[in-house]
Each structure stands twice: as C-alpha cells, then as structure tokens.
Amino acid sequence: MTVNEEQTTISVALEDLVREVEGLHAGGYRLVQIGCTDIGGAYEVNYSFDKDYQFKNLRLTVGPETEVPSVSGIYWGAFVYENEMHDLFGIPVTGINIDFKGTFIKTAEKYPFSVTRLGGDRCRNA
C-alpha cells in the first residue's frame, strides 16, 4: 500500500443526517468535502470529515428528487459543496446559507451528472 490511512465510512439515513453531522461537529471534526456519486438511479452522497488525520465518512443514499437538508447551518462553508451538488447532480438541497440558485457552476447542459436530468429547481428553498 502506498498510504497507510484509516478511512471509515458510516451509512446514514436521511433523517439522521443533520444529527450525525452535528455530532461530528461537536466532536471537533472539520468538514473536508461533500461529494456525490451516481450509483445507478440513485445518488450516494459522501460527507467527509477529518480530525487529526482521522478520515471519517458519512454516506447518505438518496433517490433522485429527494430533498436533502443543508448542513451549512452547522458547517458554514458547506455551501460550496451543496451548491455544487445541486448544479451538477440536480439534487435539491434545502436551506443553504448562500444559495447561488443554480448559478454556482453554470453548465452547458443542466445537471450533467444527474441520473434523471430533471434536477431540483422546482423544489428548492420554497
């Protein structure tokens, strides 16, 4: 192995997400990234955290069109990732502190990574 690093991944349900993230925040973790992967008809959203080089991952699996609550209330800087999630994957994220309304990354075709190519414009931040 090139690198010796423990990486733990914990699956988390949508309704538990905010609580879990709060727990990590309280535990002194920093938000490393939020990233999505298309796993065929659904999205896998990875919330990665780090504390003293301990890499921890919360894994959320959501279907298309499912609204995901924003964690930007806990980690202020999360808005970049969440806007990106919306703009590239079309996942509707609700309650982002700085909402670019789909203009964070403007693409020629909308939601290029979306499984449905529908996107979540209509259900965002009602």
Add this chain to the structure above:
Amino acid sequence: MGIFQMTKTVLRNLAGGPVTRQYPAVPARTCPLTRGHVTIDPATCRSCGLCSRRCPCEAIRIEKEEKVWEIDRMRCIACGDCVEGCPFGSLTMEQEYLPPVVEHVVERHTITYVKPEKPEKKPKEESAGESA
C-alpha cells in the same frame, strides 16, 4: 526591517545586467527530455494503431487501408504516451517546439512501410497488455 528591502535586489540587477534570454536571437532553451513534438518515421510504422488508441486526446488517427497516419497538432498535448507505446520505435519525441500557424490543418503522413516477408507480431501483443 525597513522600507527599502528591495534595494539589494535592485542594485544587483542594475549591476549584473539583464538575465533575459534573447529569444528569438538566441534559440529556445531545451534539454534532452524536452517534449517538443512527435514525429513519425513512415518507413517503420506498421499501422498497428496503438498510438491512436493510447492517445489521451485522440490527436492521432490512422487509416490502415489508405496507409495514412494523421496527427492534429492542435490537439496533441505532447505527453509522449504514443512514443512510449509504439512497439516499433516509429515515433520519436523531438525537442523542438512547433511554430504557430495561421490556419488549423491536420498533418498527414503516408505510411511507406512495406511488409517484410516474415511478419513478427509477438512483441506488439506483449506491450499492449491492456487491450481488452
């Protein structure tokens, strides 16, 4: 401390004269490894197409029937992958950089390789291990 920290450098520059490389009066600096541009020896190319397949930006195109080897210089990123991958050593990486052009044209080479009597195909298969 001080307001004129840069003085030393300024004086040194004034005394030492400019460091400018007088390009184009002096040719560009190159070194043996410099990746300038790819050339083909049409006499040794066996049209295997490996270079074309490896090329990450599809700059190379081969037409086996017409014996044509084409390279779009405006796509080529001079990574040298084709050179490394060529089993026959037909491709070489030259150090010279290409001059600018006013028109975008694709460079064509006619392959002049003539098949010898005894074809050796083994080594090619070996190096192209990932073909699947």
Add this chain to the structure above:
Amino acid sequence: MQTLLFLILFPILVACLLLFVKRTTLRYAVVALSALVIGGASIYLLMQYALEGAVYFAAPSEAASLAMVAIEMGLALFIVYMGAKFKNYLAIVLAVVQAALVVYLETTFSGNLHAVNNLFIDQFSIIMALIIGIIGSLIAVYAVRYMETYHRHHPEVRDRQTMFFFVTFAFLAAMFGLVFSNNLMWVFFFWEITTITSFLLIGYSETEEATKNAFLALVMNLLGGVAFVVALIFLAATEPVSGGIDLARVLASGDAAIILIPAALIGFAGITKAALMPFSSWLLGAMVAPTPVSALLHSSTMVKAGVYILVRFSPVFAGTFTGFSIGLVGGVTFVVASAIAISQSNAKLVLAYSTIANLGLIAACAGVGNYMLVWAAILLIVFHAVAKSLLFLGTGAIEHRVGSRDIEDMEGLIVRMPKMAVMMFIGIAGMFLAPFGMLISKWAAIEAFVQVPFGLVFIAILAYGSAVTVFFWAKWMGKLVAVTRETERVEKGFFEEPWAPLYIITGLVIATVLLFPVISSTLIEPYVLAIYGVTARLAQANVGIMLLMIALLLILPVSFLLFRRSAKHLPAYMGGRPATPDLHFAGSLGLTREVQTRNYYLTEYFGEAKLFLPGAVVCTILILASWVLAGVAL
C-alpha cells in the same frame, strides 16, 4: 440720496402691495416688474455714485430713529410671543435682554446717539446694493413660480405665500438699509429685521423641524444681536474717542485700542450672522426652508451682511491679534466646513457647507484685514453671491423636476436636463475652477497672506481648504456630466418662466468673470485705495491669461462637432461581462445587478460627527480669545 431712499422704501411698498395679491400670475407680474425697477435702480445707483467715492447724507434722523426703536420693541414682543407659543425660552430671554439693552442705550446715552450722517454710499455699498438689487430680485422672481410648484408638491404645507413675499421684499429693503446706513443704530435695526425675516422664512413650512431650526437660527442671531447692542453701548459710552455710533467716524477713530472692543463684539455679531463655526448649525438647519429662501437669505445676501460688517471693520482689525483670531475663526471654519462638505450628499447641505466655508474665508480675509485681503474679500463676496445663488436656484429647479436634491440623483443630468446641467456646471466651475471668480480671490488671498506676519497659518488653511474644495465640487460636477444611457429627458414641460432668472444669473456668472478686471478697477480698487491708501490689483499679464483660459473654455466645446462623426460607440468595460447599455449585468447568486457609481463621501474621515465638534471648540476658543485680546489691547 433719493436713489438710496427709493431702494430702501420701494421694496417695502411692494411688500405691502404683495400682501393683497393672491393670484400667482398677478403676483408674478408685480414681482417681475418691481424686480426690474429695483434692479434698474441699483444699476442707476452704480452709474450715479461709482466714480464718486464715499458720499454721506444727512437723512432725517429723529423720527426715523424713534420709529426704529418702536419697531424693535414690537419685534421683541413678537419674539416673546413666538417663544412662548413654541416654548423656546432661550429666545425669550435673549429678546428681552436685547430689548432691555436697547432701552438702556436709548435712555442712558440718548445724547450720544446722533450720527452726523445717517446714510452713505461708497463703492463697497454699491457692490452690495447690486448684489441685493439684481440677484436678490431675480431670486424673488424665481420664487413666485417656485412657491406655486412647492405647494403643489407639498399639499400639507399651509399656503402663506402672501406672507412669504411680504417678508421677502421687506428683507430686500432691510438689506439695502443695512448697507447704506452710516448710523450704527440703523445698521443694528436693519440687522435685526434680517434676523426676523430669516426666522419667519425658515419656519415657513410650519413643520416641527422647520420651527425648531427657525428658533435655532433666531437664538444664534439674537446672540449676535446682543453683542451688537453691547458694542453700541460701549461706543456710545466712549463717544469722544470712538466716534460714537457714526460708522465713518468710528472707522476713522484715532484710538484703535478703544474701538477694538466694540469691533470685536460687532465682529462676533458678524460671525453669528455669517454662520461661522460654532454657529454654523443654524445655516444648515435653515436648509429646510424653500430653496429660494436658501438662495436669497442663506447664501447670497443675508449671510453676506455678516461678512459685510466684518469687511467694514477690517481696517480696525488689521494688524491686531483680535483681528487675527477672528480671521482664524473664519479660517478654521473654511477648512472644516469644506471638509465636512465632502461627506454630504444632499445638494443643499453641500451648498450650505460651502457657503459657510466661503463666508469663513471672507471672514479670514477681513479679520487679518490687509489691503490685498480686503480686495480679495470683496471679490469673494461678489463671485460667491452670483455663483451660489445660481447653484441654489438650479438645485431647486432640479429638485422639482427630478424629485430629489440628492447629488447622486443628479447623475446623468447632462442627458436628462442638458441646459440645467450646463448652468449647474458653470455655477460649480465658478466656485472652484481656475479662470472663474472664487479662485482668483483665493489666489489673491494666498499672495496677500504671504506678506502678513503669521500669514503662514492662513496659507496652510487655504492650501488644505482649497484641496478639499476641489474634491467635493469636482465629484458633484462628475455626477452631472456622466453620460447615462437610456434615461429620458425631463427638461421640458415644467414651469417655463423660472428659467429666465437662471439664464440671467448664469450670464452674470460668466459676465463677472469676464468683467472682473472692470469690477475690480471701478469699484473694489477705489474703495480699498480710499481706505488704505494702497490697493491690490492683478497683473495685466495674468488677467490676459485668465481671459485666454475663459476664451478657450468657451471655444473648445466646438470640438464636439469633430468627434460626433468618426467615433464608434462601444459599451463600457465591465470586466468582460456582456454589458447592456444601462449597465446591468448577471451577478452572483443568479441576480441581475445594475452597476452603481456613487461618489465617495469618506464619512469615516470627513464626517460631520468627526469634524464639527473639534472645529466648533477651536472657533469658540478663538472667539473668546478675540475678546480677551481686545481687552488686553485696551
């Protein structure tokens, strides 16, 4: 003398007449006609006495003086009534004190209250009369239509236009009286009249703010009035040496030390009237009044009474520390008010601060009082009156048209109201640019201050003061000339007639610049020469150069014709963002934003909150110092 009396009495007649005129058109006719008469009379005055030097007239004294005292008492009662009505007890106290002092003066020194000549005229008075007669009456003409529109825009304000025009013309009469009087008692009487008129006109709209500001102005001016009476008492008491209440004799008095104290007190009165620091707040508050009032009372004429008296007394101040500190009050006011003007975006407040600043500068010149400075001071009075009235009237016209007196809302005026913009441009240029008037005076002042001991202080004040002046005027000008796109023209269709006064005053601004060598040589220089025995004048070559500059400025706009043809128009640079002509762009967060170009106000550094208090404190100290120094000199 008939002309003088006519100029004092005719406006009163008109004023009374206007009390009974209710229709705007008729009022317009009356006002325009009397303006013509008053203006004509003041020009006739010029032709009559310009070459004469000082001429004194023994006008009827007894009856007039008695009437004046009676009116003064009446006014005091009026103030007491108003003070009681609006619960402003300070005003009552001051009015009572003043009345008591007048009574004391009348009863104790009645024998000493006779001037040899009650009226007089000299070149300085002519200048003042021209300002009052021409500019004042033009403003009155402008006011007729303005007030009509004003009431249309402010239906909540009670229509008291008859009172308004009565007071306006009474004021003109008082101003004429003030500059023609050789009897200081008379001067004081007219002085008080202007105070009252100002009080009435500031409070015109009867809002809470207007009333408050009116009383502020009243209190501060009464304060000066009290000082004036004290000075009169002092003069009367020392009549054999000081010359009593005869202005000419006072100024010619042999014992400079004696008259220094009354001079300092009258100087103080001048400071309050000219709204120098720390009394500048009343003038700022006065900006709630309708714009013609601001133009007439609070920039071109009434406040000039304050500096008029200072300039009159400047031979007394010359070379004394008292004068120096009064001059410093002006100097500090100049620099501080100019600096605060940077932080203002309300056009009228900018004009008010600039007025205060310029009055300060005039006071500085008068206080130091050497012959060149007096020359410069009178020149400043002339140029300031012309340019500032234009600016005020222009602001009023713009406000009615654009709906705002904020400088930022005047953006692109050159597109929306081109004629108005050009007039404003000329007015502003008159305030600070090179070949125009104010700058000539500043320049002369610098040359003069170099030769005065400790003049360096004033040079520093001028150097910094004119620097900040350039800043706030130029940025205003910049707003006017910004060529905004896709804005509609709003010049036409509004009231037609008031343009006439604006055109005339614009013409006057240019005329004074072109003719200032003539004004200087026929009016100012003889006056200075008569007082000091020497006079200042600009070098012939420099005059030529300035005329050349003016000529260039008049000719160069022709070059517009050259450019109109060949140029290709492109939108403004917006960082590569596709720009619409009205400067909208797609901003972050999916919003469409519009480029906003706003002037800098540097409130953090030049704000009122930051500068007013220190300026006021310094000026208060300097005023107190001027009294102490006058006392010491005695």
Add this chain to the structure above:
Amino acid sequence: MNWLIGAVLFLILAPVAGGLIAGIDRKITARMQGRVGPPLLQPFYDVGKLFEKENVVVTTAQNFYVLVYLIFIALSGALFFAGGDLLLIVFAFTLAHVFLVLGAYAVHSPYSHIGAERELIQLMAYEPMVILAAVGLYMVTNSFYVADIAATTVPAILYLPGVFLGFATILTIKLRKSPFDISTSHHAHQEIVKGITTEFSGSTLAQVEIAHWYENVFLLGFVYLFFSWNPVIGVVAVAITYAAEIFIDNVTARVRWQAALKSGWLAAGILGLGNLAILSYMMLGGA
C-alpha cells in the same frame, strides 16, 4: 519676448523630452527588474500606434474632456516656461486635471468612475504641498513669477529642504508612480483595471499620454526651481530626483488611498509647513 520663446519651446520640445524621459524611465525600470526593457523610443511608438487605432468611445463627450485636459496641461506648462505666476499655473493645472476627471466621469463606467474618484483624492493629496512649494519659493525669492524665481541667485534648496522633500513626495503621486499610483498606473495590473483611463482608447489615450509628458516636463521644471541658482547643479538635481522616483517606484508596493492622502497631507503639514515656519521665523528674526 523671452517669455514667448519659452512657451513656444515648451510646447514643441516638451513632448519630445517627456517621451524620452518616459523611455529612459522604462528602460531603467526594466534594468532594475533584471530585464532588457523596451527600446528607448518605445513611448513614441506607443503613442504613434494609438493614433493609428480606431476611434472608439463610450460617449463622444469623453474626447472633448480629454482634449481640454491636454490643452490646459500644455497651456499651464507653457505659462510655466514663459515665466508666469506660479500660483496661476498651479490652478490652471488643477483645472486641467479636473477635466480629465470629468472625462472619466462622463463615460459612466464602473472602473472609470472609481479611477476618477481616486484621481480626485490624489488631487486633494498633492494640492496643499504644491501651493506650499510655490509659497516657499516666494518666501525665498520674493516673487511668484517663475521668471524671477529661475533668475534668482539664492540657493533656494538650502532654505527649503523640507519643502523640497515634501514636493518630492507628492511628485511620486504626480508621476503616477508606486506607491501612490492609485488612480491609474503605468503597470498593467491594478485592481481598477486602468482606472481613470479605462475607457479612453486610441487617439484619446494618446492625448492623455502626451499630456502626461507635458506634465512631467513641467514637474521637473518645478524641481529645477529649487536649484535654479546654478543651472548645472539644477539639471543634475532634476536627474537625480527623477532617478530616485524610479527607484522608489521599484522598491515599494502600491498603498491604499488612505495612505496616499495621508502621505500627501503629512508631507505638506510636516515637511512643508515646518520648513516654512522655520523660514518665516528666521526672516522675522532677521528683519
């Protein structure tokens, strides 16, 4: 007719001299940065090029303001070399600059606007010191006329070292050199693009450039006045002053406008006024 010769010579020669100075400036700057730098005549090529370009405007009015700017800069420079009244010249200069600023306002573009505001701040920063310098020269030579000041036998610099230093400080502003090149800069990279000249292009920009040459020659003429009792020393001092400005340009970062204003005013207040106060004290004492 001496004055006429001075003025005409200025009008003709100043652009040449100014362009050459700019060329030398760029060359020396390049050398200080270890580069070869442009040819000596590069400023002339640039201006020539600009005249060859298409005339592009945002609003036609901008050309008018810039033309007035150029004419008044040239006029006030000519007045200077004609030996005119220094104060009048200073005011004429202000007038010229106000027109440049108005040109920038007229185009109504964001960067131009900010450039204009900053130019006014600069104007506000250097104006007091310029006036004090004129007054200082008057105190030494008893005349505001350039002709008299230039003809003096008094070594003004000995009486006015503070004023000279103060003037050198604001000279940095006037020459648009770092650290005070806040409204527009010779260097390409600035947060307000090209500031006041952002929207000027082609021949209009060329006019701004020529005006700048005129101005530089005038400013160096002003510097010369401090040394005018000895022409040789004067010319050398002017050269050294300019070289020092180039040096300063190369060893400092650009400051914010606050510092520019503060520097200008402090230079005037401490160096200028301090010097003049001492001088007037000496003169009072002497008299």
Add this chain to the structure above:
Amino acid sequence: MSTMAFLKRSPWILHYDASSCNGCDIEVLACLTPLYDVERFGIINTGNPKHADILLITGGINELNKAVVRNLYEQMPEPKVVVAIGACAATGGIFRECYNITGGVDKVIPVDVYVPGCAARPEQIIDGVVTALGILEEKRMKMSGAAQTKEETRHAVGEST
C-alpha cells in the same frame, strides 16, 4: 493616414483565460518576466480590452466564457488580432469531449494565429505574437484604406446634403 507602422512596434496584449488549465496561462505571464521580457518588443499586458491590440486566449471555450470572449473581442478597437494559445484554445485539446467545452476559440470569434503546445512555451507564445504582428499590420493597411474610402464617400454625401 500615416504610413508609419507603429502598430508593429507597440502591440499591447490582452490576455484572457478561457477555461485553460493554467498551464498556458502562466506561461503567458511568464513571458512578461525577466527571462523572456516581451517588453523588448514593446509588448505590454494591458488587461483592458479598450487598450489592447492582440487578444491572447488560453483554454477552450466553455458555456460561461462564450459571452465573455465575445464581449472582450468586441471591446477591442480595430485593428485587432486574436491568438489562440495552446491545444485547448485551438481545438479544446484534451477537454474537447467534456460536456461544458464548446471547443476552440474559433467557435466564438475569428482566430488569426494558433499556437500549438500543451502547455505552450513562452518562446512559442512570443512566436505567436510575432506572427500576429504581421497580420495586425495587414489589417491596419486594410483599415486605413477602408477609412479613406469611407471618408471620401462621407465627403461626397456631406456635399450633397
């Protein structure tokens, strides 16, 4: 009017990074620095389209950049030349197939010179600019010719009206 070609001696450049990977981008900047010092040729990086003669574009055109590049090109006064630097600017290069890349610069504005390379070296960029100078001069000649005829027609029209 003038027959002197100052344009060739004083080409001012405007550089815009249209979704380049920074490779060519920093090489353009490197040209300004002591080792290459393009100011030798009178080149100044103006950063302002209104002042520029040569537009250097690195990188392929993406969705957002289209309008920007077009705007910059429009804002430059004639005569002007566009130099596409690097493989991406010429054709989109390795990113050609990306969903957000439209292709080379010539998809949006006319390109006069293509500089190959990934990343193009400073020397190549200098060569590119030098090539551009020739084209710039041609355009200037054409322009002054056109201007003259335009002027003549205008005079003719002016007289008739």
Add this chain to the structure above:
Amino acid sequence: MPERIVVPFGPQHPVLPEPIHVDLVLEDEKVVEAIPSIGYIHRGLEQLVQKREYTEYVYVAERICGICSFMHALCYSQGVEQIMGIEVPDRAKYLRTIWSECSRLHSHLLWLGLFADGMGFENLFMRSWQLRESVLDVLEDTTGGRVIQGTCKVGGVRRDIGQEKLDEMHHTLDPFEQQCRDLGDVFLNDETVKYRLQGLGVIGKDEAYALGAVGPTARGSGVPVDIRETGYAAYGDLGFKPVVETAGDCYARCAVRVKEVYASIDLIRRAIDGMPEGPLDVKVKGTPDGEYFSRVEQPRGEVIHYLRGDGTKHLARARIRTPTLANIPMLVKMLPGAQLADVPVVVLSIDPCISCTER
C-alpha cells in the same frame, strides 16, 4: 443608508490571472458585500473518467491545473494504486517527493509573484518569477515539461533522475535558497508590503477550522493541518513538520508560503540525500475495483480525489475536491470590510486556483 457602489469584478481582470467573478458592493472603497461566483473554467473533466482508461486519465488529472499538475497526477495515481493494492517502489516515492516539492516551489514562487503584483509591487513580481524560472528549468531537465510534467503514472514514475543531475541539483540548492531568502525578506520585512498585508482579512484559528480551510490558508490562521504529515510518498521517511503562523491575516498566509519555500528546499535536499536505488515502477495489471479518498497536500492545501472503480478499465467516478474550493468560504468571510484596493490581495491570499476549483 450610505451610498453604495456596485462594481462587477472580473471575470476578465488584469489582477486576476484566472477568471473569477465577484460582485462588489462598496461604500466609498470599503467592501460591504462580496459574493464570488465561479464557473468560467468549469470543463466537466470529472466525467472524462468514463471515457478514458484509468491509466490514461492521469494525463487528464495532470491538466486539472497547470500549476499543481504534478500533485494532481500523484493524488490520482496514489488513489488508483490504493484501490488496486499496488506498492510503489521506494525510488519512485522519493522521486515523486522531489517533483512534488519542486512543484510546490514553483507554485509558491508563482503565487508570491502574483501576490506582489496584486499589491502593485511590480519589481517583486518580476523577481519572484525570475527565481521560479530556475525551478522550471530543473523540472524541464528532469521531466521534459515546464509546467505539465507528465511523469507520474499509476504504479510509479515514468522517468528517473540520474545521479549526476541529482548532484547538480543538490549543488544549486544552496545559492537558490539564498536567493529565495532574499526574496522572502522583502515579503516579510518590507514596510510597504507589511502595510498592505498586516491586519487584512483576519480569520482566527477556530473560525478557519470551522470553515474547513486547508493548506497555507488554514496554517496562516494557526490550524496545523498538512496532509504531508500522513506520510504519503516519501514524507513519512523524511520527517515533516508543517509551517504554521497564528496571526490569520494576509501577512501570515504570505509568511507561511515564504517559509514553505524554505522548507521545500530543505525537503528536496533531504530527499536527494536519502534517494534509494531501485526500480521506478511496478507493472500494473488488472482493473481497479473499489473506492478510495486519496489525499495529497498541494501547494494550496489538501486535495482529495475520490476514486471509485467498478472492475472495468474505466473508473466509475472521480470526484476531485480541490483546496481552493474548500477555501472559498474563507474568502467570502474575508472580503467584507476590506478596501477595494485590498480585494485582489485578499482574493490572492487564499491562492485561488480556479481551474482546479472548477475542474
């Protein structure tokens, strides 16, 4: 309400080498609101992973950014190696370290130059870039490319540095370090530079940590996060301590980078000294199946390549989180309150690499 100026800042702007756009709302010159928007360099190259074979994708990874080119290739290669369980030879690890640090040197010097340029200090810009050229010469001599090295690959490296060249590099390091220190002195001690940088864009340690800042931006605020401490490549052998400053202002961020230049020179020196003999690469067989979050410390901070293979020769997903993306929240927090003149300085102080950010 005070008067507000609204200015579009960018995408094309002379102080911004890369297109980023900020809507600036100013009061006088004080920034009261600044919202950046990006997307001018978004190419969508993450999706290319489905079109390029996993060994070829390294060329794309290199071109995520021309400044951190080598680090991206390294991060990608390490990720694939991790998924496939490949152990890279030691010499390759050391070579990777040397090139990484050379890249860091050239990136930091480049940044210092741009930063100086942002402050209007032209000469300092020239000097920084002049020094950077000597790093580029070394890179070209050893890899064949000035800015895009093309030398890292899955399984090792493509080229070796001969002993002769290593010795030569070692010799030139001392004078080079001296030159860098002279340069660093100007950045750290010059009064005008200090005036521009100190107290500007201050973010405290806790806030920086909470905002998820990485790299020198975080270390300037006293957050000692540096992925090199995890010991990838040869960092584990060489021993490594991150450079940390505590002031949290632009000056501190600048100081971190200046000191990292010195640290990088030292690391290169030690890597040359400890260079082991051995092969350059191992043969890569099979296809990646699995996932990994590969982390590498770029000049700008921690970069993450999340790679996921599904057993084909194309990866299923490559998600690249670049340091600048993580630092944008810092930027948004830093801008309000600064002066307009400081905007480029503040923006540059996070060392934005937009082409990384937007991929």
